[in-house]
Amino acid sequence: MSANANASIVHARRLSKAYGPVKALDDVSFEIESGRIVGLIGPNGAGKTTALKAILGLTDFEGELSVLGFDPRTQRAELMEQVCFIADVAVLPRWIKVSEAIEFVAGVHPRFSPDKCNAFLAHTKIQPSMRVRELSKGMIVQLHLALVMAIDARLLVLDEPTLGLDILYRKSFYESLLSDYFDENKTIIVTTHQVEEIEHILTDLVFIRDGKIALSATMDEVGERYAEVMVNPDKAADARALKPLNERQIFGKSIFLFDGIERARLAALGELHKPSVADLFVATMKGTYA
Amino acid sequence: MNNIPLLLKREYWEHRGGFLWTPFWMTASILIFTLLGIVSAEVLGSNAHVHVGFSLDELRNNISANDLAQAGNALDMAQLVFGGLACVGLFFVLFFYLLGALYDDRRDRSVLFWKSLPVSDTATVVSKALSAMLVAPVIAFAIATAAYVVFLVLIVLWAGAHGLNAFPAVFAAHPLGMLGRLVLTVPINAMWALPAIGWLLFWSAYVRSKPFLWAVLIPFFALIANWWLGKLGAPHFAGDLNLAAILGRLLFSIAPGSWMGSSGAGILGNHVRMGLDNDHVVSSLDPSHVYSLLAEPNIWIGAVAGVALLVGAIWFRQRRIETAS
Numbered sequence: 001m002s003a004n005a006n007a008s009i010v011h012a013r014r015l016s017k018a019y020g021p022v023k024a025l026d027d028v029s030f031e032i033e034s035g036r037i038v039g040l041i042g043p044n045g046a047g048k049t050t051a052l053k054a055i056l057g058l059t060d061f062e063g064e065l066s067v068l069g070f071d072p073r074t075q076r077a078e079l080m081e082q083v084c085f086i087a088d089v090a091v092l093p094r095w096i097k098v099s100e101a102i103e104f105v106a107g108v109h110p111r112f113s114p115d116k117c118n119a120f121l122a123h124t125k126i127q128p129s130m131r132v133r134e135l136s137k138g139m140i141v142q143l144h145l146a147l148v149m150a151i152d153a154r155l156l157v158l159d160e161p162t163l164g165l166d167i168l169y170r171k172s173f174y175e176s177l178l179s180d181y182f183d184e185n186k187t188i189i190v191t192t193h194q195v196e197e198i199e200h201i202l203t204d205l206v207f208i209r210d211g212k213i214a215l216s217a218t219m220d221e222v223g224e225r226y227a228e229v230m231v232n233p234d235k236a237a238d239a240r241a242l243k244p245l246n247e248r249q250i251f252g253k254s255i256f257l258f259d260g261i262e263r264a265r266l267a268a269l270g271e272l273h274k275p276s277v278a279d280l281f282v283a284t285m286k287g288t289y290a
Numbered sequence: 291m292n293n294i295p296l297l298l299k300r301e302y303w304e305h306r307g308g309f310l311w312t313p314f315w316m317t318a319s320i321l322i323f324t325l326l327g328i329v330s331a332e333v334l335g336s337n338a339h340v341h342v343g344f345s346l347d348e349l350r351n352n353i354s355a356n357d358l359a360q361a362g363n364a365l366d367m368a369q370l371v372f373g374g375l376a377c378v379g380l381f382f383v384l385f386f387y388l389l390g391a392l393y394d395d396r397r398d399r400s401v402l403f404w405k406s407l408p409v410s411d412t413a414t415v416v417s418k419a420l421s422a423m424l425v426a427p428v429i430a431f432a433i434a435t436a437a438y439v440v441f442l443v444l445i446v447l448w449a450g451a452h453g454l455n456a457f458p459a460v461f462a463a464h465p466l467g468m469l470g471r472l473v474l475t476v477p478i479n480a481m482w483a484l485p486a487i488g489w490l491l492f493w494s495a496y497v498r499s500k501p502f503l504w505a506v507l508i509p510f511f512a513l514i515a516n517w518w519l520g521k522l523g524a525p526h527f528a529g530d531l532n533l534a535a536i537l538g539r540l541l542f543s544i545a546p547g548s549w550m551g552s553s554g555a556g557i558l559g560n561h562v563r564m565g566l567d568n569d570h571v572v573s574s575l576d577p578s579h580v581y582s583l584l585a586e587p588n589i590w591i592g593a594v595a596g597v598a599l600l601v602g603a604i605w606f607r608q609r610r611i612e613t614a615s
Contacts (some may be wrong), residue, residue: 096303
């Protein structure tokens with residue numbers, strides 16, 4: 001929470017959304033500040049996409065939500081002048097030509113720069129006369145990214161943007177995003193299952209499970225709070241006494257994940273590591289599908 | 291709403307096949323038949339009885355007999371055939387265009403891309419209705435006119451090959467007047483078609499699957515239910531409130547000129563029935579006749595219903611993204 005209320009890009013209070021008996025969002029409150037890259041991570045069906053859809057004005061919900069000061073339910077068109085959105089690879093219309101897509105976005109979007117877009121596309125094999133249906137999955141996402149990066153928007157929402165792409169496209173996707181797009185005036189919210197690939201770019205982490213926020217913290221806080229210790233078998237019992245979140249075995253040693261235990265006590269047990277987001281996620285989500 | 295010109299362009303990009311190429315090939319087919327007719331008339335002598343909406347032989351006889359008024363009328367009729375054929379194509383194009391307009395992008399999920407841009411759902415729906423009301427008909431009439439010009443060139447060349455001068459016949463025809471009359475039907479067609487445009491767009495925005503079945507089967511079952519209620523002697527639509535006519539309006543009023551007859555078949559049915567009685571067709575296209583339709587409550591009630599359905603389509607466009615598949 002920032003003292004400066006203007007710095008808050010997304011302000012959500014007690015959001016709920018149910019699909020029949022299933023609560024996709026269950027009384028969720030959160031705050032997203034300007035200049036952050038927030039990873040929204042959760043198992044399938046946890047409510048990530050519903051949260052993003054609510055932010056983008058694509059679904060009804062209960063509760064209070066303001067995005068850049070707009071109510072997404074009633075002001076989607078105005079909101080979309082400031083917000084960009086890549087759902088996944090398959091949403092560009094297959095019939096459209098690259099040149100038509102650029103002309104259309106340039107015509108409807110006051111903050112779009114065709115020159116910038118063409119400059120991005122110059123680094124790819126995409127030609128203006130090509131239709132989307134002629135492009136590979138990787139090229140479609142390059143095109144979508146070029147369109148989006150040429151828009152000077154304040155919030156970029158990415159929902160599984162690299163699903164089904166090979167690792168070369170995935171790497172270059174996040175690299176261009178960081179080097180050519182992101183700055184302190186922009187905010188990015190991203191969901192993905194490939195947590196390892198984005199954890200180094202995140203500033204904030206939100207875990208969502210069964211429609212509730214399971215964890216919401218900055219990456220710095222995560223680093224302070226959580227620690228992984230590699231413990232020899234003789235000290236394993238001492239480690240278990242400290243109530244670890246998780247325990248796994250590797251090369252005859254146990255690796256324990258702790259939440260909020262003093263560093264000094266942990267250091268006595270064995271070698272300390274910063275846990276990966278993926279390991280933290282697995283520990284937090286234990287029993288989700290049981 | 292200031293995006294509307296670009297949104298109309300977008301519709302044209304997506305539906306070039308229906309808006310441009312369908313009328314192109316339909317009118318081109320008459321030109322091809324005309325050419326085949328001329329060739330076979332040349333090969334088989336003058337008794338070929340080639341009839342492409344009107345008789346080529348008769349036209350040539352009129353020209354050679356210097357009966358210019360008749361020849362001019364025959365050419366006017368030919369122009370109507372070009373326009374009428376484009377209208378037949380337009381009906382099918384518009385029917386499937388409107389059913390898919392708010393459904394296809396939901397099915398292939400590209401709606402998520404369109405909705406990521408600062409375009410209001412109202413502007414989107416309005417652009418689709420305007421494409422059906424104005425853009426597609428104007429393109430169709432433009433192509434029909436171009437095809438008619440090519441046709442005139444063919445006729446002049448053909449007559450010239452027989453040492454006849456067809457230009458007096460061409461000057462006796464009224465191409466600009468006919469074109470004006472056809473173009474002047476566009477606004478009336480559009481207003482008359484509003485209930486069908488609203489009906490088809492409504493189901494397109496509403497359904498999770500199979501918009502065609504919903505849009506067509508609901509009127510069909512309503513008709514059966516009404517007939518059954520009538521058989522039982524229960525209250526039902528009858529007399530002035532002819533349900534078949536009302537439901538026909540919902541489905542078929544996008545056929546240009548369908549206001550001409552009480553049945554949906556409209557301009558083409560009239561053509562077939564009237565044959566070369568072009569005075570009748572031409573007089574029914576007379577602007578004073580066409581616009582007298584505005585004095586009837588029928589067209590206004592339909593327009594109000596159509597606008598209400600469009601509002602419903604906008605409401606669902608704002609809320610419904612997923613489809614069943």
